[in-house]
Amino acid sequence: MEYREFHIDNIRSDFPVLNRKNRGKPLVFLDNAATSQKPTCVIDAISGYYSTSNSNVHRGIYELAEDSENLYHEARRVISEKFNATEKQTLFVRGATEGLNLIAQSYGPLVLGQGDEMILSEMEHHANIVPWQMICHRVGARILVCPTLSDGSLDQKWLFDNLNRKSVKLIAITAVSNTLGTVNPIEKIVSEARRSGVKTVIDGAQCVPHQKFDFQKVDCDFFTFSGHKIYGPMGIGVVLGKTEALEKMPPYQGGGDMIDEVSFEGTTYAPAPQKFEAGTPNVAGAIGLAKAVEYLDQFDIQDIVKHESKLLEIASHGLSEIDGFKEHGITTGKAAVFSFTIDGVHSLDLATFLDAQGIAIRTGHHCCQPLMKSLGVSATARASFALYNTQEEASQFVVAVRKAVDILR
Ligand code: PLP
Numbered sequence: 001m002e003y004r005e006f007h008i009d010n011i012r013s014d015f016p017v018l019n020r021k022n023r024g025k026p027l028v029f030l031d032n033a034a035t036s037q038k039p040t041c042v043i044d045a046i047s048g049y050y051s052t053s054n055s056n057v058h059r060g061i062y063e064l065a066e067d068s069e070n071l072y073h074e075a076r077r078v079i080s081e082k083f084n085a086t087e088k089q090t091l092f093v094r095g096a097t098e099g100l101n102l103i104a105q106s107y108g109p110l111v112l113g114q115g116d117e118m119i120l121s122e123m124e125h126h127a128n129i130v131p132w133q134m135i136c137h138r139v140g141a142r143i144l145v146c147p148t149l150s151d152g153s154l155d156q157k158w159l160f161d162n163l164n165r166k167s168v169k170l171i172a173i174t175a176v177s178n179t180l181g182t183v184n185p186i187e188k189i190v191s192e193a194r195r196s197g198v199k200t201v202i203d204g205a206q207c208v209p210h211q212k213f214d215f216q217k218v219d220c221d222f223f224t225f226s227g228h229k230i231y232g233p234m235g236i237g238v239v240l241g242k243t244e245a246l247e248k249m250p251p252y253q254g255g256g257d258m259i260d261e262v263s264f265e266g267t268t269y270a271p272a273p274q275k276f277e278a279g280t281p282n283v284a285g286a287i288g289l290a291k292a293v294e295y296l297d298q299f300d301i302q303d304i305v306k307h308e309s310k311l312l313e314i315a316s317h318g319l320s321e322i323d324g325f326k327e328h329g330i331t332t333g334k335a336a337v338f339s340f341t342i343d344g345v346h347s348l349d350l351a352t353f354l355d356a357q358g359i360a361i362r363t364g365h366h367c368c369q370p371l372m373k374s375l376g377v378s379a380t381a382r383a384s385f386a387l388y389n390t391q392e393e394a395s396q397f398v399v400a401v402r403k404a405v406d407i408l409r
Contacts, residue, residue: 006303012388014039014295025358028393033178033206033337033384034362035228038292042232045291049284056280058257072283075290076273082293083223085215085240091273092286095237096205097127099224100172102239102276103201104131106249107222111169111199114140119162119171119198121146121154122374123180126367128172128203144168148374152180152329159189163196170199175207179366179382180329181312181337183211190220199245205229209386210308210335212301215240227285231386232292236285239276246272253278304387308336311385311394318398322405328380336385339366342401344409347381353404359397 080090204225255278324343347363
């Protein structure tokens, strides 16, 4: 396949929001781990759907409904093909949070019972902690937490020792940390887990913009991600699930569209994916997400990784000499997420200073309170890069942070 040339000016012109100002200065958007900006083709796909094809799906026999239905099916086909799953294995949800809740609530009780254990890692986002706490509490299972080492990597010795415990039935783990940027060895973890009969749930929210993911190859039981972090719209996400698991799982929610037959005596359910998609779906969201996937697929992922790594390097190198500076997460090959603290400078003050310069970064616990505790901080500042960020922006960020330190400390 012929890839599109990685030309930063052309890429930036695909993203109209990058032309706006932030506090009167040109916007430098470095909060991509929270959400990414949308290319014109995604915006047009959504607007085009509402302008020409809007109708509810699965219900009408008229041409407009047929058009809408076809577009929705085509979106599922594009997305399943991208991740090497079948259409029946591809469920639309609102995002990774809903995906993880669906998996925990519907699949959790099938594998976790009284006295069983499951593994999470210390670096998980709350979305991959709280749903499991809720289900473990309900069924009487216990959560074991894999520690993070000082460089931000997983304690693999702990992990592989504990995967062998007889009582461990499931592991739910992020592919990429939203705070440390750490890229976890997912294929190795899944294959070790499989050997021990442990089921695997992968939180792919942060990996999809930076890595290729092949559902069949990785061979996990579940994978989930949000559309809005991969240049697609908010309010749409995906769960990929193994067929045998989806067949056994009860529905997550009840309502229209997920049934086979309903009577007051009882209801039978449609097969997956419909079984898990009660109610009117986010058709425009699915169409927008498919367009985002196609947009990203124009590029060689290696070009994106190389570009984003350079931005990380500029940031890391440019700030490392500051007295009291600490980068949290320094594993080699990490994703383009740059979390740091600077002694004597509160991250909130820093972010406020940068905001006034047009630079948008994130501060806080990044929905990782347990990780913050283990890092011994209450918050970090986080700059996260995307394919449209430039080296000039990374340098501008460095200059602005240095200036902030001079003024604030
Ligand atoms: N998992 C990870 C690693 C994340 O970074 C996030 C969001 O930041 C989520 C899950 C939850 O994603 P969403 O809020 O889109 O459902």
